[in-house]
Amino acid sequence: MSKTDHQLLVIFGASGDLTARKLVPALFNLYVARQLPENFAVLGVSRSPMSDEEFRDRVVEKSPYLEKRLDDLREDYIKRFSSRFFYEDVGGSYEDSYGPLKERIDRINVQMGTRGNYIFYLSTPPVLYKTIAAKLAEQDLNKQVEGWRRLIVEKPFGYSLDSAKELNQGLQQYFNEKQIYRIDHYLGKETVQNLLVTRFSNSIFEPLWNRNYIHHVEITNAEQVGVEKRGGYYDKSGAVRDMFQNHLLQIVSLVVMEPPISNRPEDIRNEKVKALKSLRVMKSEEELHQNTIRGQYVASEVDGVKVKGYREEEGVDPISTTETYAAIKFYVDNWRWEGVPFYVRTAKRMPTKVTEVVIHFKTPHHQIFKDVGMDNKDNKLIIRIQPNEGMMIKFGVKVPGQGFKVERANLDFYYSSLAETYVMQAYERLLLDAMQGDATLYARADEVEAAWEFVDPILGYWKKGANVRMYGYAAGVWGPEHADELIEGLGYWRNPGEHLTDDPGYCVIC
């Protein structure tokens, strides 16, 4: 295990939702698992005035997100964790001098023995990222003189290719790329990392991982919830910016990439960039029309409960044209993937929460059991990212008895079977990596820009509006039916249930 230096984590936007709901619970789990360094402190920064005690109450001692865990622990243990938290407000805006903040950081550094090692975590609205970086630099807080300095940036990384470039340049003016950690919480998921291990630590998958054996690749990211309380943010974003440009293209890059020469961060990230750059950018309106589908959930009833339509959600424009469903078909222009279609969809208000990658293998070239087999004889590898994380291979076997009746069987693995292994949540893993200076699971500037290169024309085409349909779909169904037509030759998506084995095409041998 890598060594974790003594350090101070400074969170900008510390009065916000992300800090309370994700960051502090992740730090707490690391603390309980004894993964935090001995000298570790957190300084929360926001505009709201708050004392250290009020901040400690809010994010630790009276936090609804820690409530259950705290009930099981001794009070002095919780107090010890909580006493590492401090708070400083930056006045009415983030634009005033950070002189007082620097003095506070210096004092905490001495008091807590954090040796000048600072992580600055930007969890504010993104418009402030560059300002905060500039203000930190004004106080030399970007300079690695006595300790190291790192900057973690929350998504979204831009709103378009141009704004992403502007943001990257803005940050790189003050921090060098090696100091910048762009967080994508999907990369912190064990099962997403397992894509690398499955592909590159086995000799049985990689020889088949190409156009000769793979018919198509299907990736589904479905959420049961709607936009919840984030309507204001989501309406300016939509499914493509919120999920596809970042999380799903990160998954695509891991499926598509060539084997890296080592597991060093830069070797892996170089291959991911190459993968993203090889996605065929759709240019003509015809291509965009044929290969992209957008939708929006409408009011309906799910299990007898009335569910609001997207346009009725709080913070959403009643005539909004923001998509809550996106399905995109595309190709990858390189030696390995030429001619293999990728189908990727993401949506809110689906029947269940599930994310999975399905590799559909080609049917055998010469089929001697054709007359006695099943309707659909393709082999599949299903990689379940969440929930009930695991993997399953579908293959044909002979039904015992006379003749050659073929049935499909499953070979499966569930992460839950590794019962003794503690599986870290995404933010735990990513925070710990940044604390240890490991950027493998963070997005590099060129990765983000390559993803935007692919996404920009889709959003541009949709924005034009004319002739681009917005399909309504009832909450609780698998999106617009029209999306099935995207999958040529198959005509339907795998609409998975909560469990890996929930599949209409699944059949046991009886």
Ligand SMILES: NC(=O)C1=CN([C@@H]2O[C@H](COP(=O)(O)OP(=O)(O)OC[C@H]3O[C@@H](n4cnc5c(N)ncnc54)[C@H](OP(=O)(O)O)[C@@H]3O)[C@@H](O)[C@H]2O)C=CC1
């Ligand atoms: N919440 C989530 O689940 C996720 C959030 N993110 C990203 O993380 C970041 C933080 O998200 P979240 O915590 O939900 O955001 P919040 O809306 O809860 O706000 C975060 C902080 O920013 C400050 N703030 C809000 N509006 C302004 C403003 N106009 N000017 C200056 N400061 C402002 C607030 O503090 P104060 O008013 O006290 O200064 C608050 O502490 C965002 O970039 C978001 O996109 C990414 C993934 C998931």
Ligand SMILES: O=C1O[C@H](COP(=O)(O)O)[C@@H](O)[C@H](O)[C@H]1O
């Ligand atoms: O980044 C985001 O991710 C969540 C989904 O994350 P998951 O880990 O629960 O799959 C999504 O709800 C949110 O809209 C988006 O901003």
